[in-house]
Every structure is written in structure tokens, then in C-alpha cells.
Amino acid sequence: MFTYLLPLHSWIRWFVLAALLVAIVRGYYAWRHKKEYTKTDNALRHWTATILHIQLILGLWLYSISPIVRYFIQNFQEGVRMRDIRFFGMEHSLMMLIAVVVVTIGSAKAKRKSTSAEKFKTMTIWYSIGLLIILSSVPWEFSPLTSRPSIRYF
Template sequence: MYPLFLALHSLVRWLVLLSLLFSIFRSYSGWLKKKTYTGFDNTVRHITATIAHIQLIIGVALYFISPIVSYFLHNFKEAVHMRQIRFFGMEHVTMMLTGIVLVTIGSAKAKRKLTDNDKFRTQAVWFTIGLLVILSSIPWAFSPLISRPWFRPF
């Protein structure tokens, strides 16, 4: 079960990033060019938040079945001083939850704005901040601190 959730979490990460980038692009474009907030823009906003929530659900499930997290929780005093163990036991989950909360707030606020420009601006700002938080805590393959492969096989 753990390898399946791990591979799924790794795959959905790319969907989260792509949907956020596309949504942010549309948001800034609409905001700066004073475009009309269309049904397509609303759908993109909704799908982006939904993909982020799906990733959150997979991540939470993974958190509870992960042997790394289990070690972290059962050996906290030693594990908190081990970079890779602490990253997955505490840092990654906290930052990703924060990033998804920011995306969720941005989505909800944008939906409730009355003008098209306000919808685009709100979505652009909140989604950008959320994306930056998320990017800061992905265990990138090139990271010298903590790295994982670009894709995990099923």
C-alpha cells in the first residue's frame, strides 16, 4: 500500500504544479489585461483547488502509513535532529498544508469577489504565495538537503 500511495503522491505533484502554473498565468493575464472572468477561468480555479485537495488527501494517508514518519513519531528526540527524517515527519507536511490552505483561501476569496479584476487579482496573489510555499518544500531531485526522484514508479 505504501509504495502505491508514494507513487501516486509523486505523480499528482506534477498535476498540482501544472494546474497552479496555468491558473496563475490566467490570473495575471486577466488581471493585468483587464479581461472578463469567464466560466473557463472559474473552472480552472475550481479544478486547481480540487487537485490540490486530492494531493492533500493522498499526502495525509501517506503520512499515516509512512515508515519514515512512524520512526519520527516514535523516536522524536533523536529523529528531530536527523535532517531527512525531520523533513518528512514535520517540515514537509506543515509547509504543504500551509500551501494548500493558501490556495484554498485564494480560491474561496476569488469566487466571492464581485468584479472580474478583483477575482483575477485575488486568485493571482493567493495562488502565487501558495505555489511558492509548495515549491519550497518539495523534495526536489536536485536539492542538496533532501532529494527524491522526479517520478516514482508504480
């Protein structure tokens, strides 16, 4: 299962990033140009958060079966001193969970705002914060924290 779930999680990351970027750019543009909040904007807000939640579920599933995480939990004293092990056992999962919470709060707050400008502003700010957290915690190929391929194949 791990050999299929890891590439799936890797591929869906690109959908998460694309959805967040589109939502942020659309939100910022509409906020600055005083556009009306439409059903399409609401769907974009909703589906961006939904894609992120799907990725979270896959990530939690992956966390529960990962040999790296298993090693980290079973050998915590040693694992916490090993960069790659600590990153996947603790840092990546915690930061991504925080990012999902931030985006979810932003989505809920934007949904409840009364004016279009408030909806776009709220969505743009909270989604941007979530994106920054995600970007800081993805194991990019060039990351000084730990690196993994940008695309994993099945």
C-alpha cells in the same frame, strides 16, 4: 499500500504544479489585460484547488502509513536531529498543509469578489504564494533539504 501510494503522490505533484502555473499565468494575464472572468476561469480556479485537495488527502494518507514518519513520531528526540526524517516527519507535511490552506483561502476569496479584475488579482496573488510554499517544500532531486526522484515508478 505504501509502495503504490508514494508513486501516485509523486505523479500527482506534477498535476498540482501544472494546474497552479496555468491558473497563475491565466489570472495574471487576464488581470493585466482587463479580461472578463468566465465560466472557464471559474472552473480553472475550482479544479486547481480540487487537485490540490486530492493531493492533500493522498499526502495525509501517506503520512499515516509512512515508515519514515512512524520512526519520527516514535523517536522524536533523535528524529528531529536527522534531516531526512525531520523533513518528512514535520517540515514537508506542515508546509504543504499551509500551502493548501493558502490556495483554499485564495480560491474562496476570488470566488466572492464582485469584479473580474478583483477575482483575477486575488486568485493570482494567493495561488502564487501557495506555489512558492510548495516549491520550497517539495523534495526535489536537487534540493539541499532532502532529495527524492522527480518521478517514482509503480
